[in-house]
Amino acid sequence: MWVLKARQxxxxxxxxxxxxxxxxxxxxxxxxxMADEKEHASNLFEMSKLYQSELEKHPNKHLAPTLKKSNExxxxxxxxxxxxxxxxxxxxxxxxxxTFHIVHLSEAAFFRDFKGVMGGLSQSVPDLQNTIVIGxxxxxxxxxxxxxxxRAVQGKSDWIPMFIPWYWMDEYSKPLENGLYSLEGVxxxxxxxKEIFIKDESELQHTHxxxxxxLNWRRYSIVNKCQGDIDIFNQEYPATWQDAFVxxxxxxxxxxxxxxxxxxxxxxxxxxxxxxxxGKFILRTLEEGRIKIYEKPLRYEQYMVTLDPSEAIGxxxxxxxxxxxxxxxxxxxxxxxYTVGELAHMGTMLGNYYNKALIIxxxxxxxxxxxxxxxxxxxxxxxRVRTSKGHxxxxxxxxxxxxxxxxxxxxxxxxxAIRLNSALLLDKDLIDQCWTFVINPKSLKAEASTSKQDGLxxxxxxxxxxxxxxxYHAPMKDVKIGQFKHELQTENRNAGFSF
Numbered sequence: 001m002w003v004l005k006a007r008q009x010x011x012x013x014x015x016x017x018x019x020x021x022x023x024x025x026x027x028x029x030x031x032x033x034m035a036d037e038k039e040h041a042s043n044l045f046e047m048s049k050l051y052q053s054e055l056e057k058h059p060n061k062h063l064a065p066t067l068k069k070s071n072e073x074x075x076x077x078x079x080x081x082x083x084x085x086x087x088x089x090x091x092x093x094x095x096x097x098x099t100f101h102i103v104h105l106s107e108a109a110f111f112r113d114f115k116g117v118m119g120g121l122s123q124s125v126p127d128l129q130n131t132i133v134i135g136x137x138x139x140x141x142x143x144x145x146x147x148x149x150x151r152a153v154q155g156k157s158d159w160i161p162m163f164i165p166w167y168w169m170d171e172y173s174k175p176l177e178n179g180l181y182s183l184e185g186v187x188x189x190x191x192x193x194k195e196i197f198i199k200d201e202s203e204l205q206h207t208h209x210x211x212x213x214x215l216n217w218r219r220y221s222i223v224n225k226c227q228g229d230i231d232i233f234n235q236e237y238p239a240t241w242q243d244a245f246v247x248x249x250x251x252x253x254x255x256x257x258x259x260x261x262x263x264x265x266x267x268x269x270x271x272x273x274x275x276x277x278x279g280k281f282i283l284r285t286l287e288e289g290r291i292k293i294y295e296k297p298l299r300y301e302q303y304m305v306t307l308d309p310s311e312a313i314g315x316x317x318x319x320x321x322x323x324x325x326x327x328x329x330x331x332x333x334x335x336x337x338y339t340v341g342e343l344a345h346m347g348t349m350l351g352n353y354y355n356k357a358l359i360i361x362x363x364x365x366x367x368x369x370x371x372x373x374x375x376x377x378x379x380x381x382x383x384r385v386r387t388s389k390g391h392x393x394x395x396x397x398x399x400x401x402x403x404x405x406x407x408x409x410x411x412x413x414x415x416x417a418i419r420l421n422s423a424l425l426l427d428k429d430l431i432d433q434c435w436t437f438v439i440n441p442k443s444l445k446a447e448a449s450t451s452k453q454d455g456l457x458x459x460x461x462x463x464x465x466x467x468x469x470x471x472y473h474a475p476m477k478d479v480k481i482g483q484f485k486h487e488l489q490t491e492n493r494n495a496g497f498s499f
Contacts, residue, residue, distance in 0.1 A: 001135070001159065002108075002160070003135070003136035003137070004137065004138075004244055006165060006172075006237045008169075012044060018134075019033070019084065020052070020084075022102060023083075024055070024077065027081055027082060029083075030100050030101055030102075031084045031102040032085050032103045033104045033106070034103070034105050036111055036112075040088075042086075052075070065078065065082075085098065089108075089117050099125075101125070103125060108137045110137065114143070114144040118148075121133070138235075138236065149241070153241070163238075163244075165208070167239065172221075180219055181216050181223070182219075185228045186230065187228040187230075201218075218233070221237060242258070243255070251437075252415065252438055252439055253414075254418055254419040258434055261418065264425075264426065268293055268333075270283060270296070271287070271289045271292055272286040273286055273290065273291060274291065274346075274350060276352070290334055290346065291333075292334070293331070293332050294330055295329070297354045301326060303323065303354035303357035305354065306360045306362075306459040306463045307360070307362065308456075308459050308462075309370045317337060318337065319334065319456045320343065320347055321334075321456055326472040328423045330424065330425055330426045330430060330460070331354070335429050335455060335456055340370050340373060343370060344370055347361065358382055359381050360400050360466050362458065363398060370399070375398055381398055382398070384397040384401050408446075411446055413468060414461040418434070425460065430457070434457060436449045436452040437454055
């Protein structure tokens with residue numbers, strides 16, 4: 001179990017109690033308590049010794065086992081062959097030293113070598129009943145612990161995720177004295193004005209049924225425990241697990257906007273590959289298909305296909321995103337390790353499938369070869385636009401060039417769409433990439449955080465930019481509008497316009 005929590009919620013105390021209650025009454029059990037640093041490990045060990053000493057004084061003191069060894073590294077019981085081993089995460093060998101039946105990883109997000117610890121531990125805990133591993137922590141940004149947490153949330157591992165928000169604690173409440181605590185000590189910014197704070201506070205109260213006393217404590221804590229910084233409070237005392245991983249000032253996209261997108265994400269309606277049969281392009285459903293479909297093509301809709309070749313094969317993933325120009329929503333996604341040739345083929349297939357859509361490959365680096373491959377077999381390919389004397393002019397250069405001018409523009413358009421809720425991202429992988437798209441504190445560049453992907457973010461941002469250049473145009477007069485509306489209703493959507 002991964003337990004993500006706010007500060008001082010008693011999870012470590014409870015976990016130590018669980019460990020002691022089992023190991024003090026059971027033979028041939030090894031337990032490991034591992035903390036992020038020596039002082040913290042010593043504090044946890046003191047809890048185990050306290051439980052032992054209190055049990056020795058209890059009316060049922062016969063339950064207290066006889067100690068064989070008690071030092072800063074081990075608590076061992078006489079004649080039981082059971083022990084508690086104390087270690088810090090700096091000693092990764094400790095996770096490999098025994099077969100462990102019960103493990104407590106405390107403040108796991110702060111382990112200096114999280115992967116090394118987990119690599120050793122995973123081999124040391126047998127896949128048997130009555131074995132327990134509890135990793136609990138406050139958040140420390142989007143690091144390796146974050147990756148494991150997200151995998152658990154998405155059901156990609158057998159770890160159980162449990163989030164404990166600050167407002168579950170009865171102690172996190174403060175009596176009112178002449179109204180709510182003053183906001184004078186809060187550090188407001190252009191992104192978080194006093195008016196926005198009060199509006200967000202009201203939404204928070206409504207969403208989580210908070211009392212005035214809880215809001216009062218929150219205001220008091222922001223000012224007095226978090227130096228007036230709202231982002232620090234959200235990280236140390238989160239209301240949602242997404243808040244917990246927000247690194248102060250680093251997230252590029254609006255977190256509330258992303259939370260709304262989280263609530264609207266969908267499972268793909270279909271998954272498969274596109275084939276040409278007798279001049280028609282059809283989707284064949286395949287369980288292991290590379291293409292995720294959120295909307296099948298409607299006859300009178302207009303679509304754009306954006307491609308990010310990234311490094312083609314290597315650490316980075318290549319991406320394709322198809323967007324509906326009118327509704328500004330994701331309709332199809334491809335993401336993975338693909339060669340330029342594979343990406344060009346899938347992009348062309350998707351272009352044909354989605355009403356001969358405009359294909360917009362990024363032409364940086366490997367993108368030049370990608371553009372040439374698509375141009376050889378497909379006519380409707382984007383040509384770079386430049387601005388001259390206030391007017392946009394097409395050039396003969398194939399593809400979209402992401403540079404110091406266009407990159408901030410397209411990312412800003414995407415950020416605005418997320419903030420204003422005027423786009424539907426829908427895809428889980430795209431939304432996950434948005435959460436880890438940050439402002440690098442050294443270069444001040446908006447980019448994927450270390451070891452994270454951003455190919456789908458770039459694709460959607462390019463879609464936003466080109467969509468602004470070439471907005472949706474209504475069907476021609478000879479099109480039967482009734483039939484157009486019928487197709488829209490078939491997709492369970494209204495026929496209004498999205499701005």
